[in-house]
Amino acid sequence: MTAPAGPASWRMPELPPGRLLDVVRTPDPVLGMRGHTVDPAAADVVALAADLLATQAVSPGCVGLAAQQVGVARRVFSVDVTGHPKTRTCHGLFVLCNAEVESASRRERGREGCMSVPDFTGDVARARRLTVRGQLPLTGEWVTLETDAFEAVAVQHEVDHTMGLLFLDRVAGPHAVHPRRTYL
Numbered sequence: 001m002t003a004p005a006g007p008a009s010w011r012m013p014e015l016p017p018g019r020l021l022d023v024v025r026t027p028d029p030v031l032g033m034r035g036h037t038v039d040p041a042a043a044d045v046v047a048l049a050a051d052l053l054a055t056q057a058v059s060p061g062c063v064g065l066a067a068q069q070v071g072v073a074r075r076v077f078s079v080d081v082t083g084h085p086k087t088r089t090c091h092g093l094f095v096l097c098n099a100e101v102e103s104a105s106r107r108e109r110g111r112e113g114c115m116s117v118p119d120f121t122g123d124v125a126r127a128r129r130l131t132v133r134g135q136l137p138l139t140g141e142w143v144t145l146e147t148d149a150f151e152a153v154a155v156q157h158e159v160d161h162t163m164g165l166l167f168l169d170r171v172a173g174p175h176a177v178h179p180r181r182t183y184l
């Protein structure tokens with residue numbers, strides 16, 4: 001059985017085909033840049049959203065990708081946790097612009113990785129229940145995403161990227177960083 005559809009009252013608009021972009025890695029300074037707020041309906045933002053989806057789709061194990069990771073300091077990211085064993089609520093493949101966390105539960109520690117930090121994983125405390133507000137690309141519609149478990153963690157990781165933060169900025173110390181052997 002495939003992952004159930006999320007309890008969303010909105011639908012991700014269909015975007016034009018995107019291009020495959022190179023994923024930048026630390027210590028590229030763009031990863032530390034706070035993203036600019038975007039106009040989700042602007043042609044270049046729609047193209048960026050499509051590029052994130054296309055690039056994520058060909059990256060094995062990639063559950064999210066932020067604009068900073070393709071070299072652009074903007075508040076845009078994609079997420080798709082479909083089929084991941086730790087996923088409960090699942091909204092499928094989506095892009096959010098100008099996303100902000102509205103509420104978050106008590107945090108629990110878990111291991112996470114990042115395509116921009118290929119050699120390490122880290123233990124990061126993240127909320128397991130989360131409400132995020134953001135705008136859909138193309139239509140600009142404001143939507144509220146209520147999620148939990150692995151999708152909640154992925155969304156927090158991507159919101160962090162759009163603020164110029166990596167998981168390495170969230171770990172408790174060097175003891176919480178581990179050499180990476182395999183992609184998650």
Ligand SMILES: [Zn+2]
Nearest residue numbers: 113114115116
């Ligand atoms: Zn990342």
